[in-house]
Amino acid sequence: MQRLSGIGVSPGIAIGRAVLLRQHPLVVRFPVKAGRVDDEVARLERARRLSEEQLREIRAHVARGARELEHLFDAQILMLQDPMLLSRAIEVVRREHVNAEWALQRAFELLSEIFDEIADPYLRERRGDIADVVGRLRMNLGYGRAAGRDLFRDVEDGSLLVADELTPSMAAQVDWTKFGGFASDTGSRTYHTAILARSLHVPAIVGLSEASAQVRPGSLVVIDGSAGELLIEPTDEEIEGVRARAERWARAQRSREQYRSMPAVTLDGVAISIQANVELPDDLLVAQEYGADGVGLYRSEFLLATIPPDALNEDVQFEAYRSMVERMAPAPVAVRTFDVDEEQLASWPRGLEWETTASAARSRGPLGLRAIRLSLARRDMFRTQLRAVLRAARHGRVRLIFPFVSGIEELREAKVVLKEAADELAGRGEPVPQVPVGVMLEIPSAAVTTDLFAREVDFLSIGTNDLIQYSLAVDRTDARVSRLYEPLHPAVLRTLRLIVHAAARHGTPVSLCGEMASDPVLLPLLVGLGLREFSMSPSAIPVAKQVIRQVRADTMARVARAVLRMATVAEIERFLLASLGDAAPQPSDDGPPPEPQPAKGAP
Amino acid sequence: MTSRSVTIRNQLGMHARAAARFVHTASAFASQVWVTRGEKVMDGKSILGILLLAAGQGALLTISADGLDERAAVEALAALVDSGFGEMSCNG
Numbered sequence: 273m274q275r276l277s278g279i280g281v282s283p284g285i286a287i288g289r290a291v292l293l294r295q296h297p298l299v300v301r302f303p304v305k306a307g308r309v310d311d312e313v314a315r316l317e318r319a320r321r322l323s324e325e326q327l328r329e330i331r332a333h334v335a336r337g338a339r340e341l342e343h344l345f346d347a348q349i350l351m352l353q354d355p356m357l358l359s360r361a362i363e364v365v366r367r368e369h370v371n372a373e374w375a376l377q378r379a380f381e382l383l384s385e386i387f388d389e390i391a392d393p394y395l396r397e398r399r400g401d402i403a404d405v406v407g408r409l410r411m412n413l414g415y416g417r418a419a420g421r422d423l424f425r426d427v428e429d430g431s432l433l434v435a436d437e438l439t440p441s442m443a444a445q446v447d448w449t450k451f452g453g454f455a456s457d458t459g460s461r462t463y464h465t466a467i468l469a470r471s472l473h474v475p476a477i478v479g480l481s482e483a484s485a486q487v488r489p490g491s492l493v494v495i496d497g498s499a500g501e502l503l504i505e506p507t508d509e510e511i512e513g514v515r516a517r518a519e520r521w522a523r524a525q526r527s528r529e530q531y532r533s534m535p536a537v538t539l540d541g542v543a544i545s546i547q548a549n550v551e552l553p554d555d556l557l558v559a560q561e562y563g564a565d566g567v568g569l570y571r572s573e574f575l576l577a578t579i580p581p582d583a584l585n586e587d588v589q590f591e592a593y594r595s596m597v598e599r600m601a602p603a604p605v606a607v608r609t610f611d612v613d614e615e616q617l618a619s620w621p622r623g624l625e626w627e628t629t630a631s632a633a634r635s636r637g638p639l640g641l642r643a644i645r646l647s648l649a650r651r652d653m654f655r656t657q658l659r660a661v662l663r664a665a666r667h668g669r670v671r672l673i674f675p676f677v678s679g680i681e682e683l684r685e686a687k688v689v690l691k692e693a694a695d696e697l698a699g700r701g702e703p704v705p706q707v708p709v710g711v712m713l714e715i716p717s718a719a720v721t722t723d724l725f726a727r728e729v730d731f732l733s734i735g736t737n738d739l740i741q742y743s744l745a746v747d748r749t750d751a752r753v754s755r756l757y758e759p760l761h762p763a764v765l766r767t768l769r770l771i772v773h774a775a776a777r778h779g780t781p782v783s784l785c786g787e788m789a790s791d792p793v794l795l796p797l798l799v800g801l802g803l804r805e806f807s808m809s810p811s812a813i814p815v816a817k818q819v820i821r822q823v824r825a826d827t828m829a830r831v832a833r834a835v836l837r838m839a840t841v842a843e844i845e846r847f848l849l850a851s852l853g854d855a856a857p858q859p860s861d862d863g864p865p866p867e868p869q870p871a872k873g874a875p
Numbered sequence: 876m877t878s879r880s881v882t883i884r885n886q887l888g889m890h891a892r893a894a895a896r897f898v899h900t901a902s903a904f905a906s907q908v909w910v911t912r913g914e915k916v917m918d919g920k921s922i923l924g925i926l927l928l929a930a931g932q933g934a935l936l937t938i939s940a941d942g943l944d945e946r947a948a949v950e951a952l953a954a955l956v957d958s959g960f961g962e963m964s965c966n967g
Contacts, residue, residue, distance in 0.1 A: 347891040350898050350922040357923060383923060390929040398891055398926050615958060747886055 273506045276480050278455065280500030284475035284525075285518040286453035287511065291427055292489045293435040293442070301374040304365070312365045312372045316358055319372070319412035324352050326408065330441055344401065345441065351405045356383060358409075372413055380406045404439040427451070432495050434502075436484040448474060453495035455502050457484050469497075477502055531817040532563045542825040544799065546816050547606075547807040549785055556599055558810040563817070566603035568807020569673070569733065569785045570596065572657070573610045581617050581653075586660050593664035601668035606733070606807075607661050608673040608712065609654070613642035643676030648685055658693035665705040673733055677711045680724050687728075713771060714738035722771045726778035733807075734771060736786030740764050759788045760841045760848070765801070769836060772802040783807055792819045797835065797848060800828030823852075877949045878939040885959035888931035891922075893960040898922045900955055906942025908952070919952070 304312050331345040351357060357379055364375035380402065387399040433446065433454040454469065459478030469476035475497030487493060487504055494503035494514050498521065503510065536544040547568030548559035559567065575584060575592055597605050647654040664670055674686045687709065694704045713719045714735030725732060736759065741747065743763055746756040758764070768784075775782040783805035788794050790812030796819060798806070808816060831851045838844045883889060889897070901908045901919040908919030912934060917924030919938065930936055936956070940948040 343892045343895065347895045347922060350895055354921045354923045355918060356921050356927075383927075386927050390927075401891065402923070 273510060274486060274504040276483055276486065276502040276504070278477040278480035278483070278500050278502065279459075280476070280497045281459070281478050282469035282474060282476035283498040283521075284453070284473065285498065285514060285521055286430075286432055286475045286495045287514060287518070288430045288432040288452050288493070289428060290434045290487045290489060290491050290493045291431045291451075292484060292487065293433060293438070294484055300371075302371050304369050304371055306369060309366060309369055312370075312375070313362050315372045315413055316362055316365070316376065316409075319409045320352055320358055322412040323405070323408045324349060326412075326445070327352070327441065330445060347398075348401060348405050348441065351402060352409075357402070357405070373410060376406060376409055376413070400439075403437075404441050407437075407439060408441060432493055434484055434487045434493065453497065455480055455483050455493075455495050457481055529814065531814045531821065532561070534563075534817060534821065536565075536817045536820040538799065538820055538823055538825045538828075540824045540826050542799070542804070544820050545783075545805040546813055546820070547603075547783070547785075547805070548810045548813065549807050550596070550810075555810060556596060559813075560599075562810050562813040564603070564810060564813055566669075567596070567600055567605040568783055568805070570605055570607045571611065572607055573612045576610070576612065576617070586656050586663075589657060589660035590663045593660055593670070594667045597664050597668035597670055604669035604671055606671040606673050606710070607664075608675050609644070609647055609657055609661075611643040611675040613640060613646060617646075644674045644682050644686060645676065647674075648682065648689070651689060654686075654689050655693045655696065658690050659697055662694060662697055662704055662707060663702070665707045666703065670705075671708045671710060671731065673710050673712055675712045675735075676714060676738075677725075678715045678717045680721065680728065683711055683725065683728060714742070716743050716767070719743075719767050719771055722774035723778065726775050726780040729780065732771070732775055732780055732782040734768070734782065734784040734786070736764075736784060736788040739767065739786070740788075743767060758841050759791070759794055760844045762836070762839065762841075762844070765797075765832075765836060765844075768798070768801050768803070769832075776802065781805065790816060792816070793848060793852065795819050796823045796828045796852060797832055799823065799825055800830075800832030800835075802829070802832075827851075876939055876941040877945040878937055879949050879953045880935060880937050881953050881956040883930050883932055883934045883936065883956060886932055888934065889925055889928060891926070894922050894925040896960055897925055897952065897955060900951055901948065904940065904942070904944045904948035904951070906940040906945040906948045908948055909939045911937040911939065 327345050327349050331342055331349070358376075360382070361372070361375040361379040364370065364378050365372060368375070383402055384399055387402070427447075427450050429450050430452045431450060433451045435442075435454065435456045437458045438446075438454060438456045451474065453475040455477045457480050475495050477495055477497055477500050480502055483502055487502075491505050492511075494501075494506055494511070496503070496514070496517075503514070506514065536546045538544065545565045546563075547566040548555070548562070548564035549569045549571070550556060550559060550567050551571050551574040556567070572589075572593075575589065579588060593605075593607060641649060647657075658672075661670060661672055672690070674683065677683055677686075690709065697704045708730035710729050710731040710733055711718065711725055712733050712735045713722060713725070714737075716739070718725065719734075719739060722732065740759055740761070741757060744756060744758065744761055746753055771782060782803065784798060784803050785807035787808075789798065789806040790808040792815055795806070795816055799820070806816065831848065835844050835847060838847065885893065887893070898920055910917050910919045910925060910928060912928045912930055915928055917928055919925070919940075928934075928936070938949050938952045938956075940946075940952075942948070
């Protein structure tokens with residue numbers, strides 16, 4: 273038996289036969305007779321065509337939840353057409369009379385050398401994208417059977433994939449119903465493929481250095497994604513030990529799943545509402561499966577990702593909202609009006625790009641004409657959306673949220689438009705239901721005037737992603753300052769306390785949406801700060817429920833009071849982790865195993 | 876030939892998505908397009924070329940085009956760069 277250590281990037285244990293994937297074979301150079309040069313060029317052209325077809329198919333079918341991968345494949349398709357890659361390889365074939373593989377490798381090496389000189393680490397990493405494209409081209413230079421889903425068609429179910437490198441485009445093509453896990457020589461925790469593995473609940477290890485050279489195809493291997501270990505040809509005795517561990521892990525996993533259907537109630541009996549953030553209507557399925565108490569934030573602008581603005585008329589919007597409201601009933605759906613800027617509205621028909629731009633730039637951006645500001649500048653568009661929302665409210669419980677409000681005037685103006693929309697419906701003889709109205713507190717100016725808003729809205733919603741970055745003046749996508757983006761900054765915590773107190777004084781309900789709510793360490797503190805309603809990405813819900821059921825609200829209130837007196841993030845974090853360690857009940861044998869707490873920022 | 880100088884404004888610079896948008900836009904025009912940064916001159920319709928300019932935030936570029944629609948091409952590309960590649964905020 274042999275044991276290799278790597279980085280476990282997706283937990284779980286799998287035992288199975290190894291299937292090997294090597295994208296980096298040795299490339300040999302051989303001379304091509306003058307009369308065969310055109311054949312080699314034709315092979316390159318064919319490989320380009322096949323690769324482009326595959327990438328287009330991949331882009332169209334990228335796994336849900338991995339939508340950010342789409343722009344990556346867009347760039348890869350452009351690379352295939354790029355004169356610096358294949359055209360250069362063709363030149364090499366014609367000039368040196370060599371085989372296509374070698375010419376391709378030469379073109380790649382030339383590019384790599386230039387890329388390696390780039391100082392900017394982000395741009396330098398794009399070399400990996402070119403490597404992915406070149407790997408695919410090389411595969412397609414092979415004879416016929418080549419790439420794609422066919423590659424693993426005859427694989428036995430439950431096989432384990434061992435690869436030298438599993439690039440995003442290859443990972444997207446693998447039929448994961450056949451594989452119980454994967455291990456690769458390269459990669460890191462933040463690698464796209466690692467993210468994909470976690471979303472598929474497939475055990476995975478990366479960074480194994482030479483696993484693909486050590487494992488023989490068809491041999492028995494164990495992938496322990498929790499320990500980050502790959503066992504090659506273990507003895508019967510070892511297999512038994514592994515099976516016992518796998519069993520324990522599966523049992524613990526099942527107990528985690530149970531939390532889905534359990535109410536989120538703290539040990540001292542405080543009920544917490546856990547709702548879902550939804551972008552596309554299909555997210556509802558996940559939200560329901562994970563036991564969401566409602567949709568706390570429906571990002572309606574994602575309609576624009578699939579429907580051009582011109583076509584997004586009242587009826588189309590109404591149908592979209594109605595189906596969501598009906599499916600969620602009797603639980604409520606909070607529709608946030610469009611949070612877009614002018615360019616996003618104008619950039620159609622590049623719908624795909626719109627979407628990737630929107631999600632990647634989510635927390636960035638100039639403080640310009642966007643969200644409620646744009647809606648108020650485009651009254652027709654705004655009224656159309658409001659009419660559609662009001663009509664949908666006849667089919668279930670709807671709440672309305674105005675995004676990016678900076679002052680009370682904007683709220684009042686938006687309410688005037690809402691009244692106009694209601695009058696228009698009434699004028700058509702249609703019934704007009706009452707819809708609760710709220711604002712997103714995501715601009716510091718709105719947060720510090722929560723009391724003013726609390727008097728004039730039915731509910732409040734805190735958008736922590738923006739609130740943190742505008743409170744701290746930090747662009748978290750800028751690697752040079754992103755470490756300053758800190759949810760535990762005393763200013764952030766004090767702002768949250770201010771909001772909760774002001775809302776409570778006026779009896780206005782307040783919920784919190786944003787990534788902060790789905791962090792198992794931060795969530796108990798938020799409960800301690802007095803928050804009782806959260807909205808998060810659907811997949812975070814089971815863990816959030818588990819966390820809530822293991823803490824006491826009164827203990828956390830004491831913790832929060834202590835934390836609010838502390839001066840530094842380090843101090844707060846240490847104290848918080850220590851108090852959570854005491855508060856959490858010890859797991860029994862049948863319960864969840866002691867999970868390493870995701871101690872964010874801690875060494 | 877028409878030319879214009881622009882400065883990269885968006886935080887991430889000419890990263891993959893921005894470069895892809897640039898190349899998409901450039902390819903919509905019949906004119907030849909070049910992008911110059913310092914001594915490097917790259918084909919404006921080549922994503923690898925654009926990436927290899929390694930143009931981070933604040934980088935000064937010259938966009939040039941030669942052909943029937945050269946003026947429109949330069950204007951469209953300069954507007955794209957000036958807009959920070961539309962990397963606007965959209966958040967909850």
